[in-house]
Amino acid sequence: MSPELAMLLAPLIPAVAAVGVAACHRAPNLREAVTLTASALLILCVMSLVGPVAAGATPVVRLFETLPGLSLEFRIEPLGMLFALVASCLWLVSSVYSIGYMRGNDEAHQTRFFVCFALAIAATMGIALAGNLITLFLYYELLTLVTYPLVTHHGDDAARRGGRVYLGVLLFSSILLFLPAVIATWALAGTLEFVPGGILAGKVSGTGAMVLLALYMFGIGKAALMPMHRWLPSAMVAPTPVSALLHAVAVVKAGVFTVVKVVVYVFGIHFDAAVFAWLPWVAGFTIIAASLVALRADNLKRRLAYSTVSQLSYIVLAASLLAPLSVIGAALHIVAHAVGKITLFFAAGAIYTAAHKTDVSQLDGIGRRMPWTLAAFGIASLSMIGLPPAVGFVSKWYMVAGALQAHQWMAIAVILVSTLLNAGYFLPIVYRGFFVRPDPNEAAHGEAPWPMVAAMVATAALTIGLFFYADLPLRFARMLVGG
Amino acid sequence: MILDHLPALQVVLPLISAPVIVLVRRSRFAWLMAVAVSWVAAAIAVMLAIRVADAGVISYALGNWQPPWGIEYRVDPLSAFVLVLVAGTAAIVAPFSRISVVAELPREQEYLLYAMFCLCLAGLLGITITGDVFNLFVFLEISSLSTYVMVALGQKRQALAAAYRYLIMGTIAATFYVIGIGMLYLMTGTLNMADLSVRLADVTDVRPILAAFAFITVGIGLKLALFPLHQWLPNAYTFAPSAVTAFLGATATKVSIYVLLRFYFTVFGTTLLFRAMPTDQVLMLLSLLGAVTASLVAVFQKDIKRMFAYSSVGQVGYITLGISLANTSGLTAAVVHLLNHAVTKGAIFILIAGITLRTGGASGFDRLKGIGSRMPFTSFGIVIGGLSLIGVPGTAGFVSKWYLVLGAIQRGEWIVAAVVLASSLIAAAYVWKFVETAYLTKPDESSVKAGEAPLPMLAFAWFMVVLCVFLGLDTSLSVGGARAAADFLLGGLR
Numbered sequence: 001m002s003p004e005l006a007m008l009l010a011p012l013i014p015a016v017a018a019v020g021v022a023a024c025h026r027a028p029n030l031r032e033a034v035t036l037t038a039s040a041l042l043i044l045c046v047m048s049l050v051g052p053v054a055a056g057a058t059p060v061v062r063l064f065e066t067l068p069g070l071s072l073e074f075r076i077e078p079l080g081m082l083f084a085l086v087a088s089c090l091w092l093v094s095s096v097y098s099i100g101y102m103r104g105n106d107e108a109h110q111t112r113f114f115v116c117f118a119l120a121i122a123a124t125m126g127i128a129l130a131g132n133l134i135t136l137f138l139y140y141e142l143l144t145l146v147t148y149p150l151v152t153h154h155g156d157d158a159a160r161r162g163g164r165v166y167l168g169v170l171l172f173s174s175i176l177l178f179l180p181a182v183i184a185t186w187a188l189a190g191t192l193e194f195v196p197g198g199i200l201a202g203k204v205s206g207t208g209a210m211v212l213l214a215l216y217m218f219g220i221g222k223a224a225l226m227p228m229h230r231w232l233p234s235a236m237v238a239p240t241p242v243s244a245l246l247h248a249v250a251v252v253k254a255g256v257f258t259v260v261k262v263v264v265y266v267f268g269i270h271f272d273a274a275v276f277a278w279l280p281w282v283a284g285f286t287i288i289a290a291s292l293v294a295l296r297a298d299n300l301k302r303r304l305a306y307s308t309v310s311q312l313s314y315i316v317l318a319a320s321l322l323a324p325l326s327v328i329g330a331a332l333h334i335v336a337h338a339v340g341k342i343t344l345f346f347a348a349g350a351i352y353t354a355a356h357k358t359d360v361s362q363l364d365g366i367g368r369r370m371p372w373t374l375a376a377f378g379i380a381s382l383s384m385i386g387l388p389p390a391v392g393f394v395s396k397w398y399m400v401a402g403a404l405q406a407h408q409w410m411a412i413a414v415i416l417v418s419t420l421l422n423a424g425y426f427l428p429i430v431y432r433g434f435f436v437r438p439d440p441n442e443a444a445h446g447e448a449p450w451p452m453v454a455a456m457v458a459t460a461a462l463t464i465g466l467f468f469y470a471d472l473p474l475r476f477a478r479m480l481v482g483g
Numbered sequence: 484m485i486l487d488h489l490p491a492l493q494v495v496l497p498l499i500s501a502p503v504i505v506l507v508r509r510s511r512f513a514w515l516m517a518v519a520v521s522w523v524a525a526a527i528a529v530m531l532a533i534r535v536a537d538a539g540v541i542s543y544a545l546g547n548w549q550p551p552w553g554i555e556y557r558v559d560p561l562s563a564f565v566l567v568l569v570a571g572t573a574a575i576v577a578p579f580s581r582i583s584v585v586a587e588l589p590r591e592q593e594y595l596l597y598a599m600f601c602l603c604l605a606g607l608l609g610i611t612i613t614g615d616v617f618n619l620f621v622f623l624e625i626s627s628l629s630t631y632v633m634v635a636l637g638q639k640r641q642a643l644a645a646a647y648r649y650l651i652m653g654t655i656a657a658t659f660y661v662i663g664i665g666m667l668y669l670m671t672g673t674l675n676m677a678d679l680s681v682r683l684a685d686v687t688d689v690r691p692i693l694a695a696f697a698f699i700t701v702g703i704g705l706k707l708a709l710f711p712l713h714q715w716l717p718n719a720y721t722f723a724p725s726a727v728t729a730f731l732g733a734t735a736t737k738v739s740i741y742v743l744l745r746f747y748f749t750v751f752g753t754t755l756l757f758r759a760m761p762t763d764q765v766l767m768l769l770s771l772l773g774a775v776t777a778s779l780v781a782v783f784q785k786d787i788k789r790m791f792a793y794s795s796v797g798q799v800g801y802i803t804l805g806i807s808l809a810n811t812s813g814l815t816a817a818v819v820h821l822l823n824h825a826v827t828k829g830a831i832f833i834l835i836a837g838i839t840l841r842t843g844g845a846s847g848f849d850r851l852k853g854i855g856s857r858m859p860f861t862s863f864g865i866v867i868g869g870l871s872l873i874g875v876p877g878t879a880g881f882v883s884k885w886y887l888v889l890g891a892i893q894r895g896e897w898i899v900a901a902v903v904l905a906s907s908l909i910a911a912a913y914v915w916k917f918v919e920t921a922y923l924t925k926p927d928e929s930s931v932k933a934g935e936a937p938l939p940m941l942a943f944a945w946f947m948v949v950l951c952v953f954l955g956l957d958t959s960l961s962v963g964g965a966r967a968a969a970d971f972l973l974g975g976l977r
Contacts, residue, residue, distance in 0.1 A: 064957050067885060068966070072956065138876040145875065152923055160923045164915075171911050175874070176904050183888050183900075 003052045003059040006045050007074045007129055010084065011139075013042045014091075014122035018115045025111035032099050035114055039092040042121070046088040053081045054475060060131060070192060072138070075131030077194065078476035079264070079331055083257045084128040086338045090249050091121050093455045097346055098241035100451030104353045107239060113153060117245070119146040124250040127257065133182050133192040133266070136258060137174075140222070143254055144170045150242045151235050162237035169231035170221050177219030181212055185266065194261060196482065198268020209267075209275045216262050217279060217316070222255025224309045225316055226286040233305045240349030243301060248341035252308060253334055256315040260330055263319045264480060269327060279320035284414040286313035291421035298359045300348045303425060304341070307384065310418060311337045317411055318399045324481040326402020331477035332470070333395035339462045340383035340392055346456040347377040350448035360429055365438025367430075370447050374433040376460035381426035383463045386419055391466035394474075486530075490543040490556040490612055493527045493566065494622075496520055497605035501598045510593035514581045517597040521573035521604060528570040528608075532563040536967075542614070550614065551675035557614035561818065561968035565611045565741045568822055572733040572829055573604050575947065579940040580726035583836045587638055587724050587844065596636055596724065602629040603730075607738045616664045616750070617674045619742065623660065623706070627653045630735060634723040638844065645718035652705055652715040659702030666695035667750075679750050692751075693760070699746055700762070707739035709803055710773025713796045720792035721846075725836030728788065732795055733829035737821045740802050744817070747806065748972040766807035771902050774800030778909035782916065787838070788846045790913055791831055794872060797906065798824045804903065805887055813890030814969035816883050819961050823871070823879035823954055830947035831868040834861045837936025837944065848916070853926030858935050862921045864948045869914030871951050874907045879954035882962060 001009075017038030024031040052059060053076055062073040076084070098117065102110050123146055126139030144167065152163035186192055189199040204212060221228040235247045263269065267276075287310045294306035311333075318330035350373045351357055351366060367374035383390030396415065403411040447453050466473065485492075500520045504513045535541060535558050543556040558566070577600070584593055606626025613619050631653065635646035668674060670691050671682040686692060701712070708716040716736075720728050747762075774797045781793035802824070805817030835846060838861060842850050855862040871878035884907060891900040935941060954961050 065959060066956060067882065067958055068962060134876075141876050145870070149922075155923050160919060163923070167911075167915065171873075172908060175908055175911075176901070180888060180892070180900055180904060183885065184892055187889060187892050 001045070001048050003049055003057065003076070004061050006048045007059060007061050007076060009045045010042065010088075010129060011122050011125040013038050013045060014118045014125065018118040018122065021111060021114045021118060028110065031111060031114060032095075035095050035099075035118065036092070038118065039088070039095050039121075042088045042125075043092060046084045049076055049081060050085070050472075053078060054472075056479070062131075066134060070132070070134050070186075072135050073131035074129040074135070075194065076129055078479040079257065079260060080128045080130070082331060082335060082473055082476045083253060084125060086253070086335050087121065087124045087128065087250055090245060090338060090342055090459070093458050094241055094245040094342065094346075096451045097244065097349070097455035100449040100455070101239065101241050101349055101353060104449045104452070105239075107153075109153065112149060113239070116146050116149045117242075120150070120246055120250055124254060127254045132194060133185065136261070137178065137182055140178075140254060140258065141174060143222075143251060144174070147235075147242070147246055147251060150246065151238045153239055153242070154237065159237050162234040165234035166231045169228060169234075173219050173221030173228050177215045178221075179219070181215035181219050184212060184215070194265035196265065196268075198264075198266055198271060200266055201268050201271060205272060205275075209272065210278070213267065213275055213279070216266075217259065217282075220255050220258045220262070222251055223259045223316055224252060224255065224286075224312050225282060226289060226309075226313075229286065229290065229309045232309055233302055236301045236305050240301070240345060240352060243304075244342050244345035244349065247305070248308060248345050249338045252312055253338055256312050256330075256334060259316055260319050260327070260334070263322070264327065269322045269324065269481065271322070273322055276320050276322055280317055280408060280411050283313040283317035283320060284410060286310065287317065287414055287418045288421070291418050291425070295421060295425045298361055300351070300358060300360055300363075300429075301345075303360065304344050304348060307344075307422070307425065308337075308341060310422075311341070311384065314396075314399065314415070314418075317414065318402060321402055321406045321408050321411060323402040323406040325398050325405050327481050328474070328477040329395050329398030329400075329402050331480055332398055332473055333392075335466065335473050336383060336391040336395040339459050339466065340380040340390065343376050343380035343456060343459040343463060344384070346452065346459060347373050347380070350452045350456060353452065354445050354448040360432070363429060363432050364436040365433065367433035368438065369445055372447055372453050372457060374430065376456045377433070378430045379460045379463055381430055384426055385422045389467045390463050391470065392463075394467060394470050488543075489527050489531055489534075490541060490558055491545060493524060493531065493570075493612055494556075494605055494609045496527075497524055497601045497608065501601040501605070504594055504598040504601065508594050510590060510597075513594040513597035514577075514584075517580075517600050518577045520601055521570065521577040524604065524608065525567070525570040525574035528563070528566040531558050532567050532964075534558075535560060535563045551673050551678035554618045555614035555675055555677070556612045557676070558612060560964065560971045561741070561744065562611050564818060564964045564968050565738065565821065566608060568825055569604070569607045569611060569734045569738060572730060572825055573600075575829065575943055576726055576730045576733075576833070579833065579836075579943045582937050582940050583725045583840055586840050588636060592636060596633060596727070599629040599632045599636075600727075600730070602626075603633065607734055610738050611741055614676045615674050616667070616676060616679065620657065620661050620664065623742075624657055626735070626738070627657065627706075630731065633727045633731075634719045636727070637722040637724050639722050641718065642722035645715075645722045649715045649719045652712075656702045656705035659698045659705070663695040663698035663702060666691050666698070670695075676745065676750050680752055683751065696751060696760075700743075703739055703743045703746070707736045707743060707803070708796050708799050710769055710777060710796060710800060713773065713777065713799075716796055717789055717792040720795065721786060721789045725832070725839050729829055729832035729836055732792075732832045733825040736795065736799055737825055740799070740806075740817070740821060743803070744806060744972060763807045763809055766803055767899065770800040770804035770807060771899065771906075772800075773797060774804065774906040775902065775909065778906050778913065782909060782913045784913075785849075786847050787851065787917065788832075788835055790916070791828065791835070794910065794913065795824075795828060797910070798828070798872065800906075801883065801887060801903070804899070805890065808887075808890040808894055808896075810890055810893060811966070811969050811973060812886045812893055814972055815962065815965045816886035816890055818968045819886065819958075819965035820883035822961055822965070823883045823951075826879055826947055826951050826954060827868050827871040830944055830951055831865055833940065833944040833947065834864045834868070834936075837861050837940050840936055840940075841933040848920050849929055851917070851920050852924040852930045853921070854930070855921035857926070857930075857933070860941055860945070861936055864944055865921075866914070866918060867948050868951060869910075869917060871955070873910045873914055877952060877955045879951045879961070881955050882958050886962075
């Protein structure tokens with residue numbers, strides 16, 4: 001398969017799968033088979049791109065001219081390759097998990113759920129492969145819209161409120177800040193292509209550049225830089241598989257992916273560092289503040305959501321330092337956080353399905369009944385804190401090295417403090433689950449349905465596996481900074 | 484050869500079909516006639532557009548009386564664009580109109596509606612094609628009078644009041660317009676647009692010209708529902724028969740905007756009035772006020788037809804804003820939004836016509852609870868149209884907004900760009916009011932019971948919906964045409 005064809009198929013496969021899922025709404029088993037087949041095909045399709053991209057090729061597919069001089073086009077480069085790999089592999093795993101979850105909880109509107117899920121992946125692939133800012137923006141907005149029905153899945157008042165905040169913040173930021181930034185870039189640079197070294201170098205400087213950067217960083221609301229983070233906890237009204245794949249992987253990673261893309265390919269890492277000087281402070285504040293909120297949150301999903309806000313800002317922080325090593329760390333952390341956080345959400349959903357518990361304070365001794373679940377949770381926690389043998393250690397290592405390289409002592413301090421905070425809000429859960437005696441009056445229950453456990457074990461294994469075999473992601477991350 | 488007379492046929496065919504319909508008085512015949520005429524008109528418009536693109540401006544001397552003494556019909560890139568827009572909308576609305584007309588109107592009034600439809604079409608096409616300011620006034624009256632009748636044919640009692648109000652406002656508009664051109668005639672002795680623009684350049688006493696300019700601006704501003712002269716529009720759209728709303732929503736204000744463009748850039752172009760007076764700033768302020776307030780008012784409407792009528796006032800604000808920017812990007816935005824908004828609103832109003840068909844005429848939000856599951860295609864179509872109103876990428880509305888914001892940024896008007904984007908967020912608020920009602924509210928006993936609208940109606944509406952997405956992805960035709968028109972208009976300024 002030629003790389004060009006694979007790039008066309010990558011967004012197309014999930015989109016076609018969505019149609020297939022809708023067509024099979026009367027036969028649930030067939031419907032699930034469509035989802036699984038499509039996700040397997042997508043992985044093969046994305047895998048076929050690894051060879052050419054690793055060899056340094058950046059194949060381009062130009063679809064048609066959307067606006068004079070601006071085409072809808074795909075162009076794969078190392079970072080997009082990494083993102084596409086993560087999203088496609090985790091789609092398969094979370095499809096298995098979703099099937100277990102949706103059936104185990106007897107959820108309504110399952111067909112709509114799987115249709116929107118597939119469409120969200122299609123949009124994510126579009127973002128990963130986008131060859132210029134306008135294509136990226138198109139899929140970015142599409143992703144917001146197709147995930148809205150997933151957030152409001154339950155259709156009750158809470159879902160409606162959550163959906164309003166979700167859509168409100170994401171549309172507000174993208175229309176009012178991101179879009180003018182894109183248009184201004186077009187007016188200044190006369191191009192929206194992603195070019196190594198950036199397109200704005202020499203085109204804008206000083207205050208103008210700072211304003212433009214601020215428009216981008218706050219406008220990319222999916223990266224959840226404070227104060228644009230409010231949508232993320234609101235999105236937790238969604239069923240847990242949605243929180244797992246979309247609000248730990250696809251949507252939020254689309255945000256930080258866009259941030260890294262903008263830093264590396266629009267501004268360029270050799271851009272005047274003074275323009276970026278304010279950004280580490282905002283990112284650092286977000287990391288600490290979100291961790292503090294997570295520390296106090298009793299609802300498990302809420303705690304995970306704020307942990308996500310904080311972890312995303314690691315990536316923004318690392319990218320904003322403009323040091324080659326920290327940019328490598330940012331790219332790696334996209335992968336590391338994805339596999340770790342999806343495991344944590346899988347565990348939260350498994351606990352909800354098997355025990356109907358949502359709060360941390362209810363989890364006394366849960367590890368004795370659900371050993372696999374809590375073990376997976378423990379491994380992923382290690383990755384979040386950044387301890388070996390989990391992949392989170394690798395990315396954090398590069399980030400700290402990059403901060404040293406750039407002499408950013410504040411960044412190092414933030415990373416150290418937040419590591420302690422991470423430990424502070426994850427380890428008590430593991431301790432409580434394994435070592436506190438459960439309430440003897442509770443009804444007995446075992447593990448969640450097997451597809452959920454299998455998915456969880458797989459992502460936990462990946463969290464450890466990527467620590468030992470980090471070559472491939474590392475290679476792409478290095479290519480990103482031309483190393 | 485008959486092809487040379489296309490400009491005349493464009494107007495004459497719909498014009499003579501109206502009396503034929505009145506003579507025959509059969510509703511089915513009337514409908515067939517209206518369909519045939521609108522399709523032929525659309526075909527002629529497309530042929531004219533192709534010829535203009537190939538061979539440049541077409542000038543046609545009516546009755547072979549040479550301009551500037553005789554009436555000149557003139558097809559240039561801009562008028563070709565608007566001709567296609569008007570005739571094309573008529574060709575889409577006419578076929579399905581029968582379904583909603585049969586449901587909404589008493590049988591003995593049906594033929595009247597079609598006769599008025601043809602007259603209105605003739606008037607709108609005439610306004611667009613003529614190169615003579617007085618002839619334009621005549622067509623303006625033809626289209627206005629027939630519109631009053633069509634609105635009054637609405638079956639609710641308020642329709643009469645709405646039509647009466649529209650009639651008063653429309654008459655004031657026409658009077659202002661005719662006073663304006665009277666003054667121009669006084670100073671120059673000509674009524675031909677091209678001739679006017681040449682002679683106005685030599686007029687030394689500018690005070691009467693300024694007065695004429697003001698009269699014409701206010702008169703046309705009334706017709707195009709420029710804020711705060713928009714008061715007639717929401718009621719007229721809400722209480723008119725649904726098919727009429729779909730047609731008017733897509734065309735009536737657009738043609739008036741065309742007239743404004745024509746006067747600002749062709750007739751007054753050489754006098755530099757546009758630059759000598761703060762016209763652009765006044766227009767910019769009114770446009771922004773209109774875009775924001777009308778959208779805000781739309782959020783609080785309890786009736787979906789009314790909500791989208793207010794949205795139209797807001798969207799007209801975008802177009803006049805593009806005119807006020809007076810650079811290539813701004814004018815491109817204005818002209819392309821004529822088309823994009825027509826397609827979007829056309830789709831939405833046809834789908835709403837389908838809803839009112841099922842509710843027996845009611846269009847309040849309380850009747851639409853849970854409509855997403857009862858009428859899935861209708862609801863989803865409205866959502867896509869709504870996304871285009873917001874300006875989500877991948878829809879036609881995005882293209883317009885892109886050029887509008889680009890035009891503002893190129894002029895250094897950052898605040899204008901911010902207000903435009905903020906108003907599209909307000910659009911998101913009112914569109915989401917529909918989404919939440921349709922999909923996230925449980926139906927109760929007053930909700931719509933029946934299923935989808937009839938297939939032909941749905942098919943035409945979805946044709947527009949698909950067009951709305953297509954025009955957001957492939958803009959070679961729409962932006963290409965608009966760009967040509969914008970360059971043509973700015974060429975008149977130099």
